[in-house]
């Protein structure tokens with residue numbers, strides 16, 4: 001079941017509504033890192049270099065908009081919360097692909113850096129520079145979310161599997 005985002009975005013244009021929910025800079029970067037498996041406040045903070053107050057504001061709005069689920073976990077005897085992608089949050093993946101492809105084509109990395117790659121796990125080959133790919137360039141098979149790995153060589157040579165959406169019921 002797909003969670004229905006409850007952002008304030010309304011109006012006839014779906015692009016306008018989407019930008020109203022996910023178009024803010026930090027929101028997209030939080031979604032990128034959540035897609036790569038980040039779930040905890042401290043991890044988002046150190047990965048993004050974002051101020052505490054801005055991060056907690058964005059996370060709260062993203063939970064309200066149905067992009068993230070706030071899920072309790074215990075650490076010692078303390079109950080804490082982590083932030084997991086909902087179906088709606090995980091559904092941003094094609095947008096991230098499109099941003100990566102656009103960024104490769106129309107912006108520059110500055111210092112020379114190998115590009116981000118998307119790797120198709122079953123065949124082990126890279127498929128495009130992060131662009132939207134329904135099927136693998138190498139083997140022609142459909143690329144499912146759990147078969148997709150990202151390599152971001154400026155961070156680590158290790159391929160990163162994508163986070164799966166948290167099973168979340170719409171309210």
Ligand SMILES: [Zn+2]
Nearest residue numbers: 120123136139
């Ligand atoms: Zn393949």
